[in-house]
Amino acid sequence: MEEFRELLDDCVHCGFCLPTCPTYVLWGEEMDSPRGRIHLMDQLERGGPLTASTVEHFDRCLGCMACVTACPSGVRYDRLIEMTRARVEDDHPRSRGERLLREAIFAVFPYPRRLRALRGPLRAYRRLNLDLAPLLERLSPTLAAMERLTPPPARHVRLPERVAARGERRAVVGMLTGCVQREFFPGVNSATARVLAMEGCDVVIPKGQGCCGALSLHTGRDEEARAFARATIEAFADVDVVVVNAAGCGSAMKDYGAVFAGDQEWAGRAAELSAKTRDLAEFLAELGPRATRHPLELAVAYHDACHLAHAQGVRAQPRRLLGGIPGLEVREVADPEICCGSAGVYNLLRPEAAGELGERKARNVTATGADLLVAANPGCTLQITTALHRRGEHIPVAHTAEVLDASIRGIGKESFISRR
């Protein structure tokens, strides 16, 4: 644990992280701030007991990494919390209820086919058209959150294994289809593939790909995460670039190198995969626009997904891509660095805190007066849509890829907006 000690010692206790931490913003307690959690980790590392209250403070962390951005001393809180979570999973016996909930989540979410199977019952539930929400809320706030977050079932789309570049080929790229993205937002994947192709890329979509392991990695399920990661590394062994359109997945894949650092067999391949992973916006900005953009007269509020802005440092690129569309105005959401509360499976495990953060974000999104919200992470999209719905508001939401796709294909504002 020498690495852990060194990472801890980087913290000088300046407190610059406090105002960017969602849970500190909510509760104003030191133990629910990054600085306080690092103090708790330090106590553990020095042999202190792993008590239920300490675990609670680690569990409350959303893993949004806003603190990593804010830290002037370069503390790798992301690594610290990941390592701590792995230890919690190993050493802390969870209650039966908690265990079942976690098992249930991880038995479904990382598996696209199981997610698809879930859509049937959810559709039935909706068809009953009975307002069961209050009952569900009382029985299990977590299940209620899942129900709320479930979008209307969309048509299943099967992408081909290879999409050919339009015009002269500029690159060959692999594409990750993800789990939630693939099952709940198939339109985002189709748009991503089309935009890449129209920008001159051959898009390779390996059939055998599964979950990248992001949800497991960010929840301390180390072994499970590694198994998913190894399969992902294998699936993309033959391409030079892997383009990812879900912020959480991209961030996890860029972390593979660190995750496998001590592993003789996999360290090299993991680092290689990390090095060739690009967020879609990052990749398109590097490549430069070639396809013609048609006007889209829209005021767009751009939402920074934590795993894009904080974890990958991708902030300017999506704004530049959107701003490059004629007629489109990009508006900023206040407090962009504060998480919307989605945070992987956080909104399923801690619906109350997630709900409060979602409410704050929704309020700030509404205040922009934009026609459309753009978010580049499926979790954020689900979370903010839900929060807006609760406020009795509706703003259409799209992924950066879908907006670019609409512009390049010349789909007008009306027909683009009416589809969402």
Next chain:
Amino acid sequence: MARLDGLAGRLREIVGAESVITDPAELRTYDCDGLTYHRATPGIVVLPDTAEQIAAIVRACAADGVPYVARGSGTGLSGGALPRTDGVLIVTSRMRRVLAVDAANQRAIVEPGVINLDVTRAARPYGYYFAPDPSSQQVCSIGGNVAENSGGAHCLKYGFTVNHVLACEVVTPDGEIVELAEGPGYDLLGAFVGSEGTLGITTKVTVRLTRLPETVQTLLAGFDTIERAGEAVSAIIAAGVVPAAIEMMDALSIEAAEAAVRCGYPPGAGAVLIVELDGPASEVDAQFARVKELCGEAFEIRVAADDTERGLIWRGRKSAFAAVGRISPDYIVQDGVIPRTTLPEVLARIDALAREHGVRVANVFHAGDGNLHPLVLFDGAEPGAGERAEEVSGRIIDLCIEHGGSITGEHGVGIDKAKYMPRMFTDEDLDTMQMVRCAFDPAGLCNPGKVYPTPRLCGEVPGRRTGVHPLVESGKADLF
């Protein structure tokens, strides 16, 4: 600690069980503020929401004779909010409402836990801002600013917190809620601001808002040596220009800032100066041209073209303290003041001290008002290194006093510098100050152990003096 157990129960009645912390691991997260060198785990932490709750907490502590300490964001650098193991830590981080922005009267009313920068964020739409800007302004609280009379880079022109506070609602050590305001009579507000939490706890602050300047011009000048940069500072002040800020950083602190935030300062500089002018455009433009001439010895001068570039210039400076964490495992942030004219000499002496003791010292200063922030770097894992650094840090303070300066410019005395107070003040001076304190807090329960090296007069601990204080003896003052 049976006494504290009983108290915890009463505190729960006042603020609710959710807002009283007694779990040992949780308590330990409050064991220090921004200065980690001093640590003490508080007996109880309480997180009140209102002034009435704070008054009730103070009364409960007073009834049991339990000491208490107030804390905001916990970013202080003198251990002013260091808790008491036998006492209560009253944390104002949940009292963070901006209650009113009265632009027409250039004031805002805020709760003590409001973050410094949030006052500016609230006032900016009206064309105003809150001028005091400590480097920790994005996290430090107004209550802490009031306690420490915090300064910042722009104090050269605009003054310290005390110049920007119009009134404070205060819970006195008697547990009364009173309002201290500017006006006729004794300047109790002036005594309260900067009293480092020893005279009471502020629960509401009326701050002065300053109009946003019509124009701001910022330049970054790279010099070969720190002496040349120092000469430029003296020349600018001598020319009668009052910049909003003049900041200096030496090579080592530039290296740290570069590593932390990639601020892109001129490569190879022995020192950089940041000079900022603000005010009416015509005045600023003329003076800015003059400043550029006076920085003629610089090998590179960059002028910020817009707010983004200005932000980048300041980012390096504002993150300098924490950024030093990138180049050294441990460090002591020193804070001293010297007459501006002695800058080159004192810097040379600091350099010699550092060499002599085999430690590195990075220098960051508010050069305009002679406020030094030497950062003494060391590795705590190396035996004896901490002691050597502490020795150098103390000797730097001696240098400041020797040159007619002060032991602190803006970080306060707190627990860390109490030991230096006798180097600057006589016993009589210190006793007189403590009599003021006793007038507010006769029982000595409000942040005891800070500021004064030896508590005296209030009967806490027998003092070094035998007999009565000269002021008491002469009938000019009495003990409370």
